[in-house]
Amino acid sequence: MSIRAAEWLDSGIQPEWTLTVVAPTQDESGDIPPVADLDDRGLVAACLAGRVDAFDIIVERHQRPVYQLCYRFVRTHEDASDLSQEVFLRAYRGLRRFRGDSTLSTWLYRIGVNVCLNRVSGRKTQETSLDDVPQLAAAAGDPSTTLIRAEQGARVRAAVARLPRKQRATLILRMYHELSHQEIATALGTSVGAVKANFFHALGNLKKLLAVEAR
């Protein structure tokens, strides 16, 4: 049933109920919901509406994976910290360009990969020889399993650092951030087929680098 308000006014009929229009950013009580309750898209919208505190929540939610991504590229805490800040600042400046075609985390990964690749391309890449990494304990009965894993991890990181740019980015996003091939394709601006091919070659090269070291 549809009744026009003008008809009520003309006939003098008063409705027994009141229609209250609530803005989308307000809950039923009329209060603006706390930004912490918003999802990523809501946070972006709130931020674009002038609520800077919404971006604080974005940082809080995504700082750990962004930092880990940067650390995979530069392998030092200080550089990873600086790059992570740069990623968030660039995200803030370009927030209007986030159209929501991908998730916010994928968009942040895209920015992160660009920032990190620019950094490692802009300066002489820290060429860590695999020989500089502490030798993997050969004895299977070595009591210090933790130490073995640490050594192994360091050797893998050194090998990953020697991969070509695209292969490196693909392997990091797939192995350590568990992005789907489609998400990686979105983040790197390429196709799913190219992502899989890059991943295949990255694993092959990694195997060769680690095999050379093992001899």
Place this chain on the structure above:
Amino acid sequence: MRHLSPGQLVDLAEHAAPAEHVAHAASCEKCRTQVDALRDVLRLAASDPVPEPSPLFWERFSARVNAAVRQEAAPGAPRRAWAWAWRWAPIATLAVLVLAVGIGTSMWKGLPRTGPASGVPAPVLADTDGELLLQDDASWNLMTALSSDVVFDDEASTDLASVPGLAERALQQLTEPERVELAKILREEMAQPASAGPKGESD
């Protein structure tokens, strides 16, 4: 036999391949070897966690980013769209100055000269600050241009100028009856009493 592509091998290594590719790998030693090698590397690389920073790091990091963000313009502010224009401001200012000087010079050259037509140099006078020159004054230039064509007799007849000796020269040009008449008028004027005052003045 056609072997699996790199993408299909990756799917197999990640256990995401269709059944037909799994069947192929089961019967193809080359593809199976490649898949096994990929899985070995995946296992090896997966055992490399990123060192966890200090627990205090995240709080400090958030505070640092938040402070930096608050020094930025709002992401939706339209001013950002024109921020690039400020980079060109000095060049634009310089271009306007060069243009203004160029136009002003060409207009100055195109103006008709208003100086003396007879070649009489205009007086070069300056005000107290020594900046304002009379030769730049259009009225003065007009007056000097007109007066350059006026002869002495015309100046005297219109009382435009008073030259020393002019009265003596005029007396010499009078005839004898005119001089007698003039002398008579002067004697009458001088004979009048000083207290009488000029005619027409009254209390």
